[in-house]
Amino acid sequence: VFDTAFFAHLPRVASEYALPARIGVERGVRRYGFHGLAHESMWRKWCALYPELPQGGRLITLQLGGGCSIAAVDQGRPLDTSMGFSPLEGLVMATRTGDLDAAIVPYLERELALTGDQVIELLNNTSGLAGVSGTEASPAALLSDPSPASQFAVELYCYRIRKYLGAYMAVLGGCDGIVFGGGVGEHVPGVRAGALAGLAWAGVALDPVLNEAARGADSRIGAAHATVRVHVIGSDEESVLVRAAAETREAARTDMG
Numbered sequence: 001v002f003d004t005a006f007f008a009h010l011p012r013v014a015s016e017y018a019l020p021a022r023i024g025v026e027r028g029v030r031r032y033g034f035h036g037l038a039h040e041s042m043w044r045k046w047c048a049l050y051p052e053l054p055q056g057g058r059l060i061t062l063q064l065g066g067g068c069s070i071a072a073v074d075q076g077r078p079l080d081t082s083m084g085f086s087p088l089e090g091l092v093m094a095t096r097t098g099d100l101d102a103a104i105v106p107y108l109e110r111e112l113a114l115t116g117d118q119v120i121e122l123l124n125n126t127s128g129l130a131g132v133s134g135t136e137a138s139p140a141a142l143l144s145d146p147s148p149a150s151q152f153a154v155e156l157y158c159y160r161i162r163k164y165l166g167a168y169m170a171v172l173g174g175c176d177g178i179v180f181g182g183g184v185g186e187h188v189p190g191v192r193a194g195a196l197a198g199l200a201w202a203g204v205a206l207d208p209v210l211n212e213a214a215r216g217a218d219s220r221i222g223a224a225h226a227t228v229r230v231h232v233i234g235s236d237e238e239s240v241l242v243r244a245a246a247e248t249r250e251a252a253r254t255d256m257g
Contacts, residue, residue: 006040007033014080031084038063038235057176064185066094072168094137097127158194177229203227
């Protein structure tokens with residue numbers, strides 16, 4: 001079972017880059033998505049919580065940890081996700097840049113006298129929250145640090161999440177629920193509050209008390225009056241693996257007659 005399997009059948013408009021068609025086909029240059037096990041796990045748990053929503057309805061899942069990704073899922077079918085050809089694309093992460101103009105890579109090669117591999121190393125391992133703050137890759141630690149660099153790093157982190165949330169609401173044609181998972185998503189109320197700030201127009205609002213209390217436990221954190229349900233749900237990737245293994249074994253038995 002691959003970590004990209006949940007996103008194996010993304011719509012073509014979400015999986016392809018606007019490159020010459022032959023490059024995508026011949027070289028396999030496309031958007032694969034990652035954290036699939038985590039996103040599928042959150043979706044399955046959500047479906048169990050809200051059986052009245054057909055296959056979970058229109059759901060946005062966020063896996064926020066050292067690596068970060070967000071996915072739009074419509075009745076069990078992933079329509080888009082933030083990570084692409086590699087885990088570098090998308091949200092700002094602990095040490096990764098997330099979305100970046102590709103022209104920056106050759107520019108840094110020239111300006112800093114680096115090889116292409118060295119630039120990729122920089123973008124993956126010394127950028128993101130750690131690079132912007134200059135000190136720390138942990139959102140929880142940065143939130144408690146009053147320095148302008150630390151506060152800006154968190155602001156940028158939450159802004160990118162909020163930007164993707166708005167985009168995925170458009171992709172889904174609305175939203176029934178938002179789920180936070182991963183070490184940061186489950187344990188850092190300040191990040192959840194920052195990510196959802198200003199989304200009341202879309203029917204998204206947190207209950208401050210519930211949000212502050214939710215630290216590692218599956219729970220509802222959305223305000224009672226909000227039309228979009230918001231939850232913290234821990235991912236259970238092992239159960240997804242077990243389910244996939246059982247389905248594969250059953251399919252093999254069926255094929256054998």
